[in-house]
Amino acid sequence: MQSVVKPVLGPRKEVSDLTGRVAVVIGGALGIGYEISRAFVLNGARVIMVNRKEEQGDEAVKKIKKEAGDDANIQWIPCDMGDLKQTKERFTKIRSEENRLDLLVLSAGINANQYGETNDGIDRHFQVNWLGQFYVCNLLYPLLRKTSKFPDTPAPRIVFLSSEQHRSSQKAVHFASLDEINNPKMGPVELYGRSKLAIILGVKYGLVERVIKPNKDNIYALSVHPGAVNTAMQQQWKEAYPGITGKLITSAMLAMGRDVEQGSFSALYAASSPDIEERGWNGYYLTDPGEKGKESAQASNANLGAALWNLSQQIIKEKVGDDAITNWSAAIV
Template identity: 30%
Template sequence: MQNKNVIITGANSGMGLATTVNMAKRGYQVIMACRDPKRGERALQEAKQQSGSDRIELLICDLGSLESIRAFVEKFRANYDRVDVLINNAGVVSVKRETTSDGFESMMGVNHLGHFLLTNLLLDLLISAPQGRIIVLSSGAHKIGRIQFDDPYLSKGYRVWKGYAHSKLANILFTKELARRLKDTNVTTNCVHPGAVGTSLGVNRKTGFGKSVHTLLRSFFLTPAEGAETAIYLASSDEVRAISGEYFYKKKIAPVSSRAKDPELAKKLWIWSEQEVGLIL
């Protein structure tokens, strides 16, 4: 894997950091895409120490900012001519309704739209790789999700699980439509339900709200390393090199909701997403 590179979003903690360490141990050049410079730098040093590899680089990318995403891609292109693997791992859970710098509800903005723009801006570099792979972290919560195009940012009747579920449904619809568009290329794309993982997801970084709940339930959760196993499998295994557009759980293809496999809904979401992020193809 000495000549292969992988971009991992949200790489400074949890499954992102565990994935970074694992991929670095496998010999990949790892690019950690992190929002916070200080947390990212600490995670970079920890990843190097745990993996024993110095082939790890930190680049700042705030998925809640379209400007930051474009700047990340520009910096990446200055040093690399292809992307072998893109792991769209970053995610947020907002207990109270929050918005990104572009005015998007934070979960739809970060979990879906940020990754939608990032992936599309890197598509030509993925196609340039011998066999590009895109992995999108979704969730079993997608099964209760609905895309409300009349109020996609939940300005009325906001509920945390309602918002999280529809962003995770968007992840799967995006993956399936992307797979359709890439069917004649050498790039595959799949999504993952990692299981119930003990990470800081849902903990307010400023107030620490929610941390006690995570601590109390920690013994019931998978570790970040365990939760990352399926994403790493999709990123590196020859067994799945020809599989695209699927949803995986525990390294096996799993069923999705009827809405998640609706091709017309996937196309509609794609067009809406292009408009929201100002993407010109």
């Protein structure tokens, strides 16, 4: 039925010509990330997909080349967003090997699920959905700055996948310490909501206010809501709420959700539409192509954004080393 109503009720798809541009898509071999990678390749970009599992990457490359042709410029590299030292290793290497980076899409994620910690000893929702991908931005930012100075080149874009579920975050969130983050008493929806809140705050009050504006960089950073989407992530509700409750939530989400391709449309618009530059939509949260979202009061709290920024950099330094954070004002010559 969804295929029948899709042209009428679904969001519109907008992807500009991306010939000659280079994209990195975190979580790019599965679900929404895969659809973003696929659309980028079909519209002329060279794409580097990043995922944790080799079989997922191999299958994604195979499927895209079958559609786009064997000469499609697509590759996959492994990285676990739950491992900060591995993240540093992988993305420092990309930064040293690539000549440019036009599009950085951060779509890896854990859906609402039970509390658990990564190998770094951090709440897995917070690390995978926000912290690890924030670190990717930091490591690749000099390459984005370099690209922004190329003549006749559209401004590079950073696009995070957030969610309207950011409204489900606990009200008593301060981003004051790792002990606060590692709270096993928080429920699945609250854990997920807090990580998606972090994304909106980190884009608006972190990347834009603390990096892009002070540097006067011609780079755009946005967060987007993809909608409720029928991906494998919906199955995590069964783990989040074992028993009949989880099964009922999963069934409901699958029945009402958009198909996976539709779920990519907000990110594709944010990554490629000329509207973003023309309208000056830097730091914005979009809920559909061309539609500005209205964030929660928490997501509009500049002090909370500052606390998140400081804590994120502090945790990375504690886990990786004092020299872990790349200078946000650095550029590759």
